[in-house]
Each structure stands twice: as structure tokens, then as C-alpha cells.
Amino acid sequence: MLKSDKNIIGNLIKMVLSNIIKKDVELSFSIFGVLLLSLIIGFIQNPFYLDIFIMILLWGILASSWNIAGGYAGMFSLGHGAFIGIGAYTSSMLFIHFDLSPWLGMFLGAIAAGVVASVLGYICGRLKGHYFALATIAFGELAHISGVQLKELTRGSEGLSIPFRPGWANFMFSDKVIYAYIGLAFLAGIYFLCLLIERTKLGYYLVSIREDEEAAKSLGVNTPLVKTLAIGLSGFLAAVGGTFYAQYILFIEPDTVLSFVNFSVQVALITIIGGMGRALGPIVGSFLLTPLSMLLRAYLGGALSGLHIVIYGFLLIIVVLFLPYGIVNTLREYIHNRFSTEG
Amino acid sequence: MLPIFLQLIVSGFLLGGVYALISIGLTLIFGVLDVVNFAHGEFLMLGMYLTFWLFTIFHMDPYVSLFIVAPMLFIIGLFVGRTVIKPIIGSPPSVQIFVTVGISLILMNGALVLWKADFRSVPTSYGSGSLNLGSVFIGYPQLISFLGALIFSALLFPLLKYTYLGKAIRATAQDRKAAMLMGIDIQKVYILTFGIGIGLVGIASALLAPIYSIFPSVGAHFVLVAYVAVVLGGLGSIPGAILGSLIIGMTETFSGFFISPGWRQAIYYAVFVLVLIFKPQGLIAQK
Amino acid sequence: MIIEAKDVTKRFGGLLALQKVSFRINNNEILGLIGPNGAGKTTLFNTITGFLRPEEGSILFEGKEIVGKRPFDLCHLGIARTFQLVKPFSNMTVLQNAIVGSLNRTNSVREAKERAIDQLHFVGLHDKRNVLANALTINQRKRLEIARALCTRPKLLLLDEVMGGLTPSEIHDMLNLIIKIRELGITLFVIEHIMSAIMSLCDRIIVLHHGQNIAEGKPSEVGVNPKVIKAYLGKEYVVTQSPKN
Numbered sequence: 046m047l048k049s050d051k052n053i054i055g056n057l058i059k060m061v062l063s064n065i066i067k068k069d070v071e072l073s074f075s076i077f078g079v080l081l082l083s084l085i086i087g088f089i090q091n092p093f094y095l096d097i098f099i100m101i102l103l104w105g106i107l108a109s110s111w112n113i114a115g116g117y118a119g120m121f122s123l124g125h126g127a128f129i130g131i132g133a134y135t136s137s138m139l140f141i142h143f144d145l146s147p148w149l150g151m152f153l154g155a156i157a158a159g160v161v162a163s164v165l166g167y168i169c170g171r172l173k174g175h176y177f178a179l180a181t182i183a184f185g186e187l188a189h190i191s192g193v194q195l196k197e198l199t200r201g202s203e204g205l206s207i208p209f210r211p212g213w214a215n216f217m218f219s220d221k222v223i224y225a226y227i228g229l230a231f232l233a234g235i236y237f238l239c240l241l242i243e244r245t246k247l248g249y250y251l252v253s254i255r256e257d258e259e260a261a262k263s264l265g266v267n268t269p270l271v272k273t274l275a276i277g278l279s280g281f282l283a284a285v286g287g288t289f290y291a292q293y294i295l296f297i298e299p300d301t302v303l304s305f306v307n308f309s310v311q312v313a314l315i316t317i318i319g320g321m322g323r324a325l326g327p328i329v330g331s332f333l334l335t336p337l338s339m340l341l342r343a344y345l346g347g348a349l350s351g352l353h354i355v356i357y358g359f360l361l362i363i364v365v366l367f368l369p370y371g372i373v374n375t376l377r378e379y380i381h382n383r384f385s386t387e388g
Numbered sequence: 389m390l391p392i393f394l395q396l397i398v399s400g401f402l403l404g405g406v407y408a409l410i411s412i413g414l415t416l417i418f419g420v421l422d423v424v425n426f427a428h429g430e431f432l433m434l435g436m437y438l439t440f441w442l443f444t445i446f447h448m449d450p451y452v453s454l455f456i457v458a459p460m461l462f463i464i465g466l467f468v469g470r471t472v473i474k475p476i477i478g479s480p481p482s483v484q485i486f487v488t489v490g491i492s493l494i495l496m497n498g499a500l501v502l503w504k505a506d507f508r509s510v511p512t513s514y515g516s517g518s519l520n521l522g523s524v525f526i527g528y529p530q531l532i533s534f535l536g537a538l539i540f541s542a543l544l545f546p547l548l549k550y551t552y553l554g555k556a557i558r559a560t561a562q563d564r565k566a567a568m569l570m571g572i573d574i575q576k577v578y579i580l581t582f583g584i585g586i587g588l589v590g591i592a593s594a595l596l597a598p599i600y601s602i603f604p605s606v607g608a609h610f611v612l613v614a615y616v617a618v619v620l621g622g623l624g625s626i627p628g629a630i631l632g633s634l635i636i637g638m639t640e641t642f643s644g645f646f647i648s649p650g651w652r653q654a655i656y657y658a659v660f661v662l663v664l665i666f667k668p669q670g671l672i673a674q675k
Numbered sequence: 676m677i678i679e680a681k682d683v684t685k686r687f688g689g690l691l692a693l694q695k696v697s698f699r700i701n702n703n704e705i706l707g708l709i710g711p712n713g714a715g716k717t718t719l720f721n722t723i724t725g726f727l728r729p730e731e732g733s734i735l736f737e738g739k740e741i742v743g744k745r746p747f748d749l750c751h752l753g754i755a756r757t758f759q760l761v762k763p764f765s766n767m768t769v770l771q772n773a774i775v776g777s778l779n780r781t782n783s784v785r786e787a788k789e790r791a792i793d794q795l796h797f798v799g800l801h802d803k804r805n806v807l808a809n810a811l812t813i814n815q816r817k818r819l820e821i822a823r824a825l826c827t828r829p830k831l832l833l834l835d836e837v838m839g840g841l842t843p844s845e846i847h848d849m850l851n852l853i854i855k856i857r858e859l860g861i862t863l864f865v866i867e868h869i870m871s872a873i874m875s876l877c878d879r880i881i882v883l884h885h886g887q888n889i890a891e892g893k894p895s896e897v898g899v900n901p902k903v904i905k906a907y908l909g910k911e912y913v914v915t916q917s918p919k920n
Contacts, residue, residue, distance in 0.1 A: 174481035175424040183657040256764035265750035265779030351500035358493035
């Protein structure tokens with residue numbers, strides 16, 4: 046990095062620290078974290094580590110989108126692959142067939158996913174817990190089947206290859222570092238959005254629905270509307286992540302973006318382990334799980350195909366049994382109990 | 389056209405009968421433990437592989453190995469119930485869902501690692517023979533499977549109705565707290581019910597082994613069918629599970645005839661979602 | 676007259692939970708609802724608050740029909756309630772619980788927080804405001820439920836057995852709290868089993884038995900009503916002469 050860049054960042058940090066840190070610890074630490082991460086990106090030389098970092102950011106985005114409905118509102122979806130896939134396929138197909146910029150395609154895909162998600166949320170909103178999860182699985186699988194069967198559109202199981210024509214308009218870059226910065230920008234965007242939600246009416250209403258939907262209704266919370274909104278937003282953001290995935294990997298197929306195990310389960314898992322219903326949860330979860338699963342797949346996936354998932358499965362069970370609310374929530378409770386004065 | 393129609397109905401009915409064994413286990417587990425067992429299909433897969441190995445190594449006829457496979461799966465069910473399922477009863481749905489999804493992943497991929505993805509089969513000598521009733525053909529394995537399912541389902545009813553265990557199970561399903569107050573050890577009930585549910589799957593797996601190819605993810609198809617059947621009939625209702633299974637069996641044969649294989653599964657999922665939306669208590673409204 | 680209910684009927688399959696129940700609630704009164712277990716009291720509450728829809732009958736709130744409206748719409752109109760088995764938002768703090776209630780009337784969390792703090796002071800939970808709801812005692816949870824409901828700025832507050840599980844001194848405090856709520860101008864409809872509390876608290880009482888309204892009137896009248904005595908204690912206890920007072 047150039048010396049002038051370091052100066053600018055140094056001054057920014059000083060300003061942030063003096064103005065905000067006293068009033069809002071969470072916000073200032075968050076901004077600091079974002080800046081720190083962007084610094085780290087600049088220092089990563091090894092392309093292998095850069096790739097891992099980008100995937101961490103990507104899964105952070107996808108898991109954060111799940112968290113909005115699943116973590117905050119308790120709408121436990123195991124079909125998010127459908128929304129991710131809608132995003133990935135929409136932007137990619139529009140780019141391949143109509144040369145439409147993937148930025149625009151991303152926006153359109155996100156809207157499509159948001160609409161589909163809202164409809165799903167509205168129809169299935171009355172379903173509770175297990176039933177809702179089952180409905181989302183069915184829905185996710187329907188999306189998967191559609192992806193495979195509608196061959197003229199999606200090239201089916203063969204998958205869709207996105208031609209590499211680098212450039213800002215095409216949302217493709219030869220220099221992978223740019224993907225990292227964009228990923229960080231998206232992730233930071235979702236993260237601050239979640240912080241905002243937490244501090245506003247929507248956030249309170251989402252959590253009230255999760256905690257006790259009947260009580261929430263009796264206090265004036267329009268639960269069907271809020272749930273529809275939650276999952277619509279969740280689907281919208283998941284699709285954004287889907288496009289990012291497509292633009293980075295440049296190859297999508299139903300067994301990735303529309304897959305139950307690889308995507309739908311993964312986003313829920315990351316959030317559960319990291320901490321549901323907290324903005325930081327999915328990010329912590331992604332930093333922990335993404336490198337782990339990538340390394341597991343790299344070392345074990347080839348020779349003994351499937352072993353990495355076996356280990357994954359054990360991990361899942363153990364962590365969920367011991368930390369049912371995730372790392373971030375367990376830590377918060379520990380700190381709360383240790384340091385706060387009983388009122 | 390009529391002979392085809394008749395054939396489809398008969399085949400569907402027979403198929404539904406076997407599905408019932410899988411579905412009953414699923415609905416029993418949900419009715420008593422309030423846990424949706426996402427790994428149900430993988431236990432079926434396990435049983436099918438066991439049947440396969442007994443056939444291949446010891447040349448044991450599947451209908452004989454049934455009496456080994458079913459108890460083995462019952463014991464495996466007890467073990468899993470004790471170690472993993474019991475702790476999650478009463479936990480938030482996220483925990484329950486993820487534990488059973490985890491089991492599912494372990495079993496499916498464990499099978500993949502150990503036995504590879506190749507399709508296995510249990511070709512019995514009478515496997516391709518069939519009974520001829522007018523214009524309707526009933527394959528021997530299908531018929532035996534159906535009869536087996538019928539017999540074991542029939543055995544289940546007196547078990548539930550007349551034995552202490554059966555009554556304890558029904559009591560726990562109806563009202564957990566009341567059952568506890570009556571002195572029923574519901575922890576044992578949970579574990580035993582889970583074991584029975586998986587044991588039933590064990591019976592089904594031996595009965596299905598001669599008919600279907602065996603591979604690590606074979607459970608996924610059957611569990612989907614079982615879920616639709618169970619939801620159709622009402623989660624927690626055994627008669628409902630049976631009715632749902634018969635309906636699904638016939639849906640499968642009819643859609644197999646009229647719809648391409650790729651979209652066939654979509655039908656189940658669509659039916660599933662529709663039932664969940666419009667009549668989540670199932671056709672026989674229960675819990 | 677804030678509530679006018681006519682012929683409210685609710686069926687559950689073959690069971691007739693409410694049979695042509697008619698009554699009225701006057702503005703700013705404390706109306707009691709008593710009756711043996713299974714009489715249909717909570718069911719009646721549920722029909723008024725939109726959780727259940729009666730098959731027949733009408734319920735007018737401030738002159739407008741409310742049958743068919745959803746619970747959250749009714750909360751906006753000014754009907755709030757507590758639940759017999761308290762339903763706190765367990766993983767939220769006391770203050771956050773109350774804020775959810777206040778958000779019924781404002782979109783600003785800051786405003787909601789101010790109102791929430793006022794209501795917490797009112798019920799005496801202010802010093803517990805940062806405690807998680809699942810760490811509260813039963814008495815505190817009942818108070819939280821009331822504070823939360825008050826935050827929604829109701830005109831009518833339905834209390835479902837708020838004194839259940841409380842010690843005598845806690846009951847005494849709760850009675851005072853309810854009287855203070857009435858002094859704010861709110862109308863109260865109260866289900867209670869503790870007879871001494873209900874008799875001293877309420878302006879009027881309705882008695883429900885097997886889903887029917889069998890008596891309505893002042894506490895002193897209802898207490899000696901032969902039908903009421905028969906419902907609770909059996910006809911052996913009905914005295915044909917009125918007792919000396």
C-alpha cells in the first residue's frame with residue numbers, strides 16, 4: 046500500500062475514535078473492524094488465502110441474509126438455496142443472453158427473489174417451527190428440480206458457465222483483490238443494515254415474533270406482514286450473494302447454488318454456530334466454518350469423497366448441542382452475567 | 389386403457405403399503421417425541437445396505453435377514469435415541485432440526501465413503517417373477533413386501549392398544565405432563581419409541597431391498613415420500629400415515645406413467661407444500 | 676359503554692364453549708369475570724381480543740363491530756390483554772419487552788423507550804429493566820406483562836388471572852396496581868379466581884358457567900345469587916332465605 050493511503054486511513058481512524066467511540070461502542074468497533082479487514086485484504090499476498098478470504102466474505106453475506114428471517118424472526122428456512130439460485134441464475138442468464146450488466150442483473154435477480162420470498166413468507170407464514178422448515182425444504186427442492194429440468198434456460202445439470210470478459214461493467218475482474226473489496230463492501234453493508242434493524246422498530250418486532258408470536262400479536266405487531274417483509278428482505282439479500290458467487294466462481298449449477306446440503310443447510314449452519322439474531326453472528330460463523338469446510342474438502346474431499354461431510358455432520362451435532370444459541374450469544378450472556386450489576 | 393388403470397392402482401396400492409411402514413415410524417416419532425426426524429430415510433438406506441451385505445456375503449434371503457436387520461435397526465434406534473435424540477427434546481426447533489440433519493449427513497456420507505456411490509442390488513431368484521390376475525401383473529417381491537408390511541402393521545396395533553408400553557406411548561403422545569404424573573418414565577418412552585420407529589424402517593428396508601437399487605442417497609427419495617404421506621395424513625396420526633401412504637403410492641405409479649421422471653419429484657413437493665398450507669393438520673385432522 | 680357484546684357463541688367442534696353470551700362493559704369500570712373452571716372465561720377473552728372468532732354474535736367496541744378483526748388491529752384500536760400463562764419475550768430484557776408494547780403507538784424507538792420507562796416505573800419494575808425476562812420471578816413476570824400491555828396505550832385492558840401464583844402480600848400490591856390503572860382512565864375487564872380480591876376490586880361482576888352468562892351485577896348481589904352458588908358449590912349450598920348481614 047502507498048504511504049498516502051496509510052495516512053488517510055490513519056486520520057480516519059483517529060476521527061472515528063474521538064467522535065463516535067464514546068457515544069456508541071458497538072458502532073465504533075464495527076467501523077474499526079471494517080477498516081481493519083480492508084487493511085488485511087491489502088496485505089494478503091498468497092492467492093490461496095485470498096480465495097479463502099473472499100469465500101469467507103461471501104458466506105458471511107449469504108448467512109447474514111438468512112439471519113434476518115431465520116435468526117431474528119425465528120423463521121427457520123432450509124430452502125434459501127432457492128433465493129440464492131434465483132439471484133445467480135437471473136444475473137447470469139441475463140448477461141449471457143442479453144449482455145446485460147451483472148450489476149443490473151443482480152438488482153433484477155434480487156427483486157425477483159424478494160418477490161418470490163415474500164409470497165412464500167405470506168403463504169407459509171402461519172406455519173410454525175418444524176412445519177415451516179419442511180415447507181421451505183420442499184420449496185428449495187422444487188427450485189432445484191426446476192433448475193435441472195428447465196434445460197433450455199439454465200443448461201440443467203451441466204451448469205452455466207459465465208464467459209470471462211473482465212471489466213467493471215461486467216462485474217468481473219482479473220485481479221481478485223477487487224472481488225475482496227467488493228465482498229467486504231457488501232458484507233459491511235448487510236452488517237450495518239442488521240445493526241440498524243436491531244435498533245429500530247423492525248428489529249424489535251422481528252425478535253418479538255421469534256420469542257412469542259401470540260404475545261407479539263396482542264401488542265399490536267402485524268405478524269403476517271412483518272414475517273413477509275423479513276423473508277422478502279432475506280431473499281433479496283440472498284440473491285445478491287448469489288450473483289456475487291456467480292461472478293466470482295463463473296460457473297453455477299443446480300448442485301451448488303440450488304443445493305440443499307451445499308447452500309441451504311450451510312447458511313443456516315453458519316448462522317447457528319456463529320449466533321442467531323445478532324449482526325455479528327453470521328460473520329463469526331463464516332470466519333470459523335468457511336476455512337474449515339474449504340480445508341476439509343481440499344484434504345479429504347477428493348480421495349474419500351464424502352468424509353468431509355461426515356466430519357461436518359459430527360461437528361454440527363456437537364456444536365448445536367453445546368451452543369444452541371451460537372458463539373456470539375453465548376459470549377454475550379457470559380459477559381452479561383460476569384460484568385453487569387443485577388438491577 | 390382400463391387394464392392400465394387397474395394395473396396402476398394395484399401397483400400403487402402395494403407400493404403404498406410398504407411406504408406405510410416408513411411413514412408410521414416417522415409419524416410415531418413425531419407424535420410422541422415432537423421431533424421431526426430428518427434422518428429417517430438414511431436409516432432406511434442403512435437397513436437396505438445391511439440386507440445387501442447379508443445377501444451378498446451370507447447368501448441370506450432378504451425376507452429372512454429381515455429378522456436380523458429389523459432388530460439391529462431397532463437397537464441402533466435405541467442407541468441414537470439415547471445419545472442424541474433424548475437431549476434435544478424440548479429444545480428450540482433449530483437445534484432439533486440440525487441434530488437430525490447432522491445425523492442424516494453423517495449416515496449418507498458415511499455410506500458414500502465406506503461403500504461408494506455404485507448402485508447395489510439384491511437380485512433374488514424369484515425377483516422377476518410375477519402373479520398374473522387377469523390383465524394385472526403383480527410382481528412377487530412387491531406382493532411379498534405388501535403382505536409383510538400388512539402383517540407388521542397389523543402387529544403394531546395390538547402392541548399399542550393392549551400392552552403397557554403401547555399405552556405408555558399413546559399417553560405420552562397425548563399429554564406429556566399428565567403421563568409423567570401418572571408415573572410413566574417418559575424418557576424411556578422416548579427412547580423406545582424412537583427405537584420402534586427405526587425398527588419399522590428396518591422391516592421396510594429388508595422388504596424394499598429386492599425391489600429397488602441401493603445407493604447412499606436412496607433414503608432421500610423414500611423419506612420425501614414418507615413426509616408427504618405423513619403430512620397428508622396428519623403428523624402424529626398412524627391411520628393418517630397409512631392413508632397418506634396409500635394415496636402417495638398411487639400418486640407415484642400414476643405420475644410415473646404420465647410424467648417424466650425429472651418432474652415426478654416436483655409433484656410430491658408441490659403436493660406437500662399445498663397440504664402444509666391448506667390443511668396442515670392433515671386429511672385426518674389430528675394433533 | 677365501551678363494550679357491548681350480544682349473543683356471542685363459540686363452538687369447538689361439538690363443544691359449545693360460549694352460548695349466546697351478552698353483556699356490556701361501562702367506561703372506566705372494573706368488570707370482573709368469574710366462573711368455575713372450564714366455564715369459558717379465557718375463551719371469551721379470546722373472542723374480544725381477536726384470537727378466536729365467534730360463530731355467532733356481535734361485539735361492539737366504542738360502537739364499532741370488532742368480530743373478525745385481528746389481534747394486532749384491536750390493539751391499535753385500544754384493546755390490550757395479559758395471558759393466563761405469562762408470555763414474556765424471554766431473551767429480551769424487561770425494558771425491551773416494554774418497548775415492543777410502546778411501538779404500537781410510535782415508530783421511534785427513542786420515544787417508545789421513554790414511554791416504556793414510565794410504565795416500568797408505574798408497575799415498579801424500573802430497577803429490573805436490564806434484566807432478561809426469563810430471569811424474573813412469577814410476580815415480576817406478571818407485572819411485566821401488565822406494563823407491556825399498558826405501553827400500548829389501551830382504552831380497555833383485559834387481565835387474565837394476574838393474581839394466580841402470588842403470595843397474599845403480592846396480591847395486595849397487585850390490587851392496588853389495578854386500582855391505579857383504573858385511575859388513569861382505563862377500563863378493566865378482569866378474570867380472577869381469588870374471590871376476596873374480585874369482590875373488593877370490581878364495580879360489577881359477570882358469572883360464566885358452561886359458556887353461559889348466569890349472573891351479572893354488583894359483587895354483593897352476585898355473591899348471594901342462588902345460581903352462582905349452585906354453579907360453584909352445588910345446590911346443597913343454596914340458602915332459600917337471604918342471609919342476615
